[in-house]
Amino acid sequence: MILLGLTGSIGMGKTTTADLFEAEGVPVYDADAAVHALYAKGGAAVPVVEALFPGVAEGGAVDRSRLSARVVGDPEALKRLEAAVHPLAAAERDLFLRKAKAAGAEIAVLDVPLLFETGGEALADAVVVVSAPEAVQRARVLARPGMTEAKLDAILARQVPDAEKRARADFVIDTSRGIEDAREQVREVLRAVRARDS
Secondary structure, X not given: OEEEEEXXXXXXXXXXXXXXXXXXXXXXXXXXXXXXXXXXXXXXXXXXXXXXXXXXXXXXXXXXXHHHHHHOOOHHHHHHHHHHHHHHHHHHHHHHHHHHHHOOOXXXXXXXXXXXXXXXXXXXXXXXXXXXXXXXXXXXXXXXXXXXXXXXXXXXXOOOOHHHHHHHOOEEEEHHHOHHHHHHHHHHHHHHHHHHHO
């Protein structure tokens, strides 16, 4: 099974691109959704995170805003959180991959926003970076409720710059030209990796 790592900075269209891969019949592992499930009521991370940061869980789920207040701006707290949650997320990812392989998938996608930042590209046979011009990115993100220039700049400061991601990618999908153009680029990536594997 060919494993594609899918990543891209905030506002680049990664979620839409992941949906386009799914529409082509490719199973997609969504790292963000996996963490949300781990933090949800009954999730495996809830007791672990509550033990590390007492008071962040409520009603059997991690309150993400409370957790954020405890770890943002505190690199040591963030390291402790990641050390506790990453193994749980990795177990979810490995289960997804086993299921995809057992179902006969020839290609699977790991949708990981911080793929390069976490060294996740080492797991992939090829990396797909979703990109768009900076003006398009900023307009998309600033249209989100509650988003400000300062918040966007803080998020971007924690991410590998787009230019570096594109330089490290095996494939770049430009989402600035509309969904049908992006769909064709996804199909081109799939054709290329199938041809490379044959």
